Amino acid sequence: MSLLSRTYSIFSILGYYASTFITYLIDSIILLLVAAVAIILTIYFFRKYMARVQLRIGPNRVGKYGTLQLIADALKLMGKESILPRLRDDLPYKVAPILVFTGLMIAFSLLPYGSFFWIGDVFISNSGVGIILLFAVLAIMPIGELLAGISSHNKYSLTGALRSVAKDISFEVPMMISVLAIVVMASARTPESLNIASVVSSEILPYGILQPLGLFVFYIGMIARASYSPFDMGESESELVSGYSTEYSGMRFGLFYVGMFGTILLGSFIVSLFYLGGYNGPYQWNLGLIYLLIKAVVVIVISFTVWLTMPRIRIDKFVNLGWKYLFPISVINLILAGFLTLYLGW
Amino acid sequence: MVAMSDWVELNIGPHHPSTHGVLRLKARVEGEMVREVEPVIGYLHRNAEKLCENTFFCDNIIYFDRMDYVGAPGMEVGYLEAAEKLLGVFPPERAVWIRTIMAELSRIASHLIWLAAFGLELGMLTPFFYCFDLRESILTIFVEASGSRLLTNYCSIGGVYQDFNEKITDEVEKFVQDAPKKVEEINSLFIKNDIFISRNKGIGVLDKNVAIEYGVTGHMLRASGVEYDVRKAEPYLAYSKVNFEIPTSTKGDNLARYLVRIEEIRQSIKIISQSIKKLPEGPFFNPKAKKSMMIRLRGDGEVYARTESSKGEFGVYIVGDGGVKPYRVRVRSPSLRNLSVMRELGRNVMIADLVSILGTTDLVFGEIDR
Amino acid sequence: MEVKEPGRKIPLVGSLEGIMTVFKHSLMKPVTVQYPEEKEYTPDRFRFRIFLKLDDCVGCTLCEQVCPNKSIKMETVKRENPRNKRMIYPDVNFGTCTVCRNCEEICPTDAIYLTHVFETSRTKNSFLYSPEELSKPEDEVVK
Numbered sequence: 001m002s003l004l005s006r007t008y009s010i011f012s013i014l015g016y017y018a019s020t021f022i023t024y025l026i027d028s029i030i031l032l033l034v035a036a037v038a039i040i041l042t043i044y045f046f047r048k049y050m051a052r053v054q055l056r057i058g059p060n061r062v063g064k065y066g067t068l069q070l071i072a073d074a075l076k077l078m079g080k081e082s083i084l085p086r087l088r089d090d091l092p093y094k095v096a097p098i099l100v101f102t103g104l105m106i107a108f109s110l111l112p113y114g115s116f117f118w119i120g121d122v123f124i125s126n127s128g129v130g131i132i133l134l135f136a137v138l139a140i141m142p143i144g145e146l147l148a149g150i151s152s153h154n155k156y157s158l159t160g161a162l163r164s165v166a167k168d169i170s171f172e173v174p175m176m177i178s179v180l181a182i183v184v185m186a187s188a189r190t191p192e193s194l195n196i197a198s199v200v201s202s203e204i205l206p207y208g209i210l211q212p213l214g215l216f217v218f219y220i221g222m223i224a225r226a227s228y229s230p231f232d233m234g235e236s237e238s239e240l241v242s243g244y245s246t247e248y249s250g251m252r253f254g255l256f257y258v259g260m261f262g263t264i265l266l267g268s269f270i271v272s273l274f275y276l277g278g279y280n281g282p283y284q285w286n287l288g289l290i291y292l293l294i295k296a297v298v299v300i301v302i303s304f305t306v307w308l309t310m311p312r313i314r315i316d317k318f319v320n321l322g323w324k325y326l327f328p329i330s331v332i333n334l335i336l337a338g339f340l341t342l343y344l345g346w
Numbered sequence: 347m348v349a350m351s352d353w354v355e356l357n358i359g360p361h362h363p364s365t366h367g368v369l370r371l372k373a374r375v376e377g378e379m380v381r382e383v384e385p386v387i388g389y390l391h392r393n394a395e396k397l398c399e400n401t402f403f404c405d406n407i408i409y410f411d412r413m414d415y416v417g418a419p420g421m422e423v424g425y426l427e428a429a430e431k432l433l434g435v436f437p438p439e440r441a442v443w444i445r446t447i448m449a450e451l452s453r454i455a456s457h458l459i460w461l462a463a464f465g466l467e468l469g470m471l472t473p474f475f476y477c478f479d480l481r482e483s484i485l486t487i488f489v490e491a492s493g494s495r496l497l498t499n500y501c502s503i504g505g506v507y508q509d510f511n512e513k514i515t516d517e518v519e520k521f522v523q524d525a526p527k528k529v530e531e532i533n534s535l536f537i538k539n540d541i542f543i544s545r546n547k548g549i550g551v552l553d554k555n556v557a558i559e560y561g562v563t564g565h566m567l568r569a570s571g572v573e574y575d576v577r578k579a580e581p582y583l584a585y586s587k588v589n590f591e592i593p594t595s596t597k598g599d600n601l602a603r604y605l606v607r608i609e610e611i612r613q614s615i616k617i618i619s620q621s622i623k624k625l626p627e628g629p630f631f632n633p634k635a636k637k638s639m640m641i642r643l644r645g646d647g648e649v650y651a652r653t654e655s656s657k658g659e660f661g662v663y664i665v666g667d668g669g670v671k672p673y674r675v676r677v678r679s680p681s682l683r684n685l686s687v688m689r690e691l692g693r694n695v696m697i698a699d700l701v702s703i704l705g706t707t708d709l710v711f712g713e714i715d716r
Numbered sequence: 717m718e719v720k721e722p723g724r725k726i727p728l729v730g731s732l733e734g735i736m737t738v739f740k741h742s743l744m745k746p747v748t749v750q751y752p753e754e755k756e757y758t759p760d761r762f763r764f765r766i767f768l769k770l771d772d773c774v775g776c777t778l779c780e781q782v783c784p785n786k787s788i789k790m791e792t793v794k795r796e797n798p799r800n801k802r803m804i805y806p807d808v809n810f811g812t813c814t815v816c817r818n819c820e821e822i823c824p825t826d827a828i829y830l831t832h833v834f835e836t837s838r839t840k841n842s843f844l845y846s847p848e849e850l851s852k853p854e855d856e857v858v859k
Binding site for chain 2: 050053054056155159229230233237239308310313315316
């Protein structure tokens with residue numbers, strides 16, 4: 001039983017089309033709310049963790065231990081005047097933040113989250129080509145950044161957008177090749193090697209142990225996708241004010257902000273699903289979601305520490321890194337994965 | 347080659363996160379590359395030199411505090427070197443040593459601010475707070491000694507405001523013990539990082555001759571291979587009686603400047619630890635400049651005194667016409683000279699490098715615009 | 717003395733050390749002081765708010781002369797004081813006061829002095845303190 005089939009059985013009296021529609025609608029709304037809360041918790045956790053690392057206390061005024069601080073911030077952002085640049089390109093300017101946010105939310109709906117006690121398997125869509133879909137949806141977000149940068153009619157924004165594009169083309173290829181290595185390995189074990197759920201369940205030994213190089217490349221790709229330090233060239237605060245989001249204010253800026261933290265959360269989910277065994281754990285007592293969350297939190301802590309420690313890399317150095325180091329490493333990883341699968345049968 | 351008309355003019359500043367203060371850099375960029383850069387200054391001009399002509403010799407100290415507001419006692423020392431020479435009132439031995447300690451503490455405080463801001467410019471969020479944590483222990487000494495954290499107004503003509511008591515010497519000794527470990531920890535965050543090295547090695551190379559032509563002093567000159575430090579070249583205060591070395595480098599790039607500065611912090615800690623041991627007993631104030639005489643001190647003639655402030659050679663030129671107020675005060679500020687090479691350094695670099703070069707220059711705008 | 721550049725190392729190891737150093741700090745105690753609830757220790761020499769003993773002031777105008785920013789102006793106050801025949805007392809504009817302590821040091825009768833009080837935020841638009849206000853404690857002045 002899964003969350004989807006439980007909801008479906010409730011509405012099944014309405015007939016096939018109506019019940020399917022309502023099921024997916026309700027599950028999407030649940031996902032949207034849960035994802036929003038999870039992102040808010042991530043931001044809260046980041047702020048607390050950053051404060052503690054920096055010998056500070058962090059938010060502690062609104063609510064107990066500052067737990068309501070993020071809600072207060074969101075309300076503040078909503079209440080703020082949205083200042084629009086006069087020479088903007090109107091439609092792309094307004095569409096860009098929505099595009100980033102929507103892309104993020106669709107990506108969340110494509111992941112399997114394991115099972116959770118009586119609810120059963122938690123997932124929204126169980127596509128047979130989930131991996132392709134996931135990375136296709138992830139490729140929507142840079143388009144939002146690019147649109148934001150170009151339509152703002154600001155030199156900083158434009159430079160930031162160009163940097164984003166240069167960054168994207170240099171890490172996406174190695175990242176996709178390292179995902180390909182996983183598909184290669186999974187194809188020997190499961191007939192549906194592009195389905196995320198079956199890829200994860202084929203992980204008897206986590207792929208991160210079999211392919212440490214792939215994990216390295218993919219993790220760097222995920223950092224670059226979420227564009228935080230060391231790879232935050234697109235919105236490098238000390239150089240380009242805040243890059244492509246310079247001209248945004250109010251809730252539009254808030255969507256970019258949420259998009260960034262959401263990508264961190266999403267990235268840690270993807271890393272733990274593909275490389276750290278996902279919702280597989282020592283005891284299979286319907287605790288998949290808990291295992292997944294624990295793994296994701298560990299990845300998030302590592303990501304935040306990297307963020308807080310590393311200086312920003314220069315854009316040309318990053319392009320170098322992407323094509324001269326990550327690309328060969330990922331190809332080697334692919335060859336190794338093929339070798340392991342074909343000859344050793346791991 | 348793109349024609350010059352295709353270059354885009356990009357204003358970095360005066361409202362920009364990385365131009366700590368109010369510097370405006372008119373950069374002409376071609377894509378990511380900065381082809382030309384022109385610093386525009388004057389956004390913090392407060393007429394400090396002119397103000398000094400309208401107040402008594404003893405009052406001018408507060409304007410010098412505000413020139414380098416991140417390391418105020420060092421500036422006071424610079425002014426008093428000149429003013430005391432003009433007025434003929436010299437501090438007793440104990441005051442000289444106390445001033446040495448304060449000047450070195452302020453040098454460390456200023457260097458820590460620079461380190462914090464430099465890290466932030468490169469995108470490192472965390473070392474900022476460790477630097478401020480260490481700086482806090484210096485500010486505690488300042489507030490314990492003078493009553494103010496930032497703009498101390500501690501040194502006065504003919505001595506210091508109040509004596510070092512037991513508690514302050516304890517604090518200083520504690521600082522000398524704790525600081526080296528913390529400095530090394532902060533340093534390890536920077537110097538062991540691969541990205542930091544790649545961002546700074548070979549970037550913004552300042553040639554030795556160019557540096558000398560522009561009158562650059564301080565860490566920028568030393569990093570370009572000239573062993574020049576006013577503390578050694580023309581010792582003032584108690585610097586001739588303590589042991590320390592001048593760090594130099596022949597590379598002249600950002601990394602060399604960074605390393606020189608870190609070594610300067612270590613040397614300053616060394617000077618303080620020696621000074622606090624050698625601190626003599628005795629009066630801390632010259633009776634000729636006692637408080638009722640404060641506004642009656644008259645100076646005639648002209649003097650120029652130079653000191654090594656945290657940014658470089660800080661010169662003060664005072665002309666007195668026999669009155670109780672100076673006739674003319676002129677400041678040779680190190681940051682202005684260090685900024686003037688920006689035109690040379692900012693040629694054909696990337697925007698990211700321009701910011702990191704600006705970071706190693708260590709500008710304080712109170713000093714540049716005066 | 718020539719500074720040494722760091723030698724060539726294995727990539728990433730130094731960065732990982734840095735990450736561990738930063739992570740270690742998350743287990744340390746925060747150093748922040750939560751201001752209104754807990755107050756930081758103020759040393760003896762800490763100075764801000766200027767007070768004035770009206771009875772001791774002789775109206776010599778030395779504090780007005782020595783004030784570098786001309787924050788002190790002499791003001792006539794109708795008040796019986798045999799030592800102050802001209803009946804002039806200093807008033808202080810805290811908006812421009814730099815807390816240089818020169819007025820305290822030069823005062824021949826120690827009538828004007830600085831205290832630890834530093835919480836002088838007020839709703840009044842100006843920071844000008846009249847001689848009477850200077851002689852009162854801060855909470856009586858704030859309206």
